Amino acid sequence: MSTQVALITGGASGIGLATTKHLLSKGWKVVMADINEGAGRELEKELGSNASFIRADVTVFADQIAMFKHASTWGGNRLDFFAANAGVDDRQDMHTSVEDLDENGDPKPLNLMTMDVDLTAVIQGCWIYKHYARRNPTRGGKIVITSSVAGLYASPINPQYHMAKQACVALGRCIGPPFLRNENITVNVICPAFIMTSLCPPKIREIFPKEQITHMSTALRAYDMFLDDHTLTGKIAELSIDKVIFRKQIEYANENQRWMLEDALKVWQQAYGDQPE
Numbered sequence: 001m002s003t004q005v006a007l008i009t010g011g012a013s014g015i016g017l018a019t020t021k022h023l024l025s026k027g028w029k030v031v032m033a034d035i036n037e038g039a040g041r042e043l044e045k046e047l048g049s050n051a052s053f054i055r056a057d058v059t060v061f062a063d064q065i066a067m068f069k070h071a072s073t074w075g076g077n078r079l080d081f082f083a084a085n086a087g088v089d090d091r092q093d094m095h096t097s098v099e100d101l102d103e104n105g106d107p108k109p110l111n112l113m114t115m116d117v118d119l120t121a122v123i124q125g126c127w128i129y130k131h132y133a134r135r136n137p138t139r140g141g142k143i144v145i146t147s148s149v150a151g152l153y154a155s156p157i158n159p160q161y162h163m164a165k166q167a168c169v170a171l172g173r174c175i176g177p178p179f180l181r182n183e184n185i186t187v188n189v190i191c192p193a194f195i196m197t198s199l200c201p202p203k204i205r206e207i208f209p210k211e212q213i214t215h216m217s218t219a220l221r222a223y224d225m226f227l228d229d230h231t232l233t234g235k236i237a238e239l240s241i242d243k244v245i246f247r248k249q250i251e252y253a254n255e256n257q258r259w260m261l262e263d264a265l266k267v268w269q270q271a272y273g274d275q276p277e
Contacts (some may be wrong), residue, residue, distance in 0.1 A: 002137070003050070005075030007031045007067065009058055009125065010086035012040040014197040015146060015219055019083060022220045024050055031071040033058070034086070058086050058121035059113070068128050078136050081227065082129040084122045085146040090114050090158040118164035123171065126179075126187065133185050140184025144226050145172055147191045152238060152247065165191075169236055173249060176234025186233040188226045191247070192219055193240050214241050 010016035011032030033056040040053035056067040092111035133141035151165035172189035179185040193214040252258040
């Protein structure tokens with residue numbers, strides 16, 4: 001059997017780098033896609049011949065196409081796993097008391113880079129990966145999306161980040177079952193609480209209570225669960241300290257709501273002319 005190949009966005013730091021090293025230790029070949037070219041090139045040298053780096057800005061569709069093409073070609077025309085991991089927090093505070101106005105005194109557009117990185121790029125990545133998974137020696141593959149506890153709970157801090165991460169949870173639930181059924185691709189989501197990485201500000205490293213930090217090993221255990229089980233799809237794994245907690249969506253309010261989201265699918269398929277395979 002040929003060596004399995006993974007593509008990890010945000011692979012040169014944090015959870016992405018930890019996952020890269022973890023998969024390498026298990027005999028995988030890993031492509032790290034990251035915007036930080038300096039760190040990526042150094043890691044490529046350090047980690048050996050089974051690691052490859054490509055600079056990619058996930059908000060640029062052409063960069064995404066290039067990173068998938070590189071991963072598949074470098075990996076021997078296979079790409080078994082896509083980790084949609086790259087993420088940023090809010091680039092502009094919605095709660096600021098100071099207005100940012102243009103020359104006409106009108107509000108300038110809010111910086112939506114967080115939505116571009118944390119949501120749009122994830123959707124596009126899943127879309128592109130499907131193309132490559134269809135061309136694997138055995139059709140199919142695996143996707144794990146990095147969301148956050150912000151994907152499960154609301155907070156006034158970083159509202160764009162929370163919205164994007166909650167949308168990632170919905171994305172995993174929406175496409176997970178049909179991707180497995182139609183494409184042999186599993187799609188799952190991890191929602192880590194606070195994990196201490198080198199990206200954290202030095203002050204946080206000093207003052208954050210150690211007992212409230214989620215272990216990196218918890219995230220790696222969740223990845224292993226999803227990579228080892230070919231039946232899990234559309235699942236949401238909340239990570240808290242040393243626990244992996246599978247979260248279900250909220251219960252239907254009544255039978256009508258269940259029918260609308262489940263049984264009515266056949267009605268919509270008829271309306272759109274899209275019959276199930």
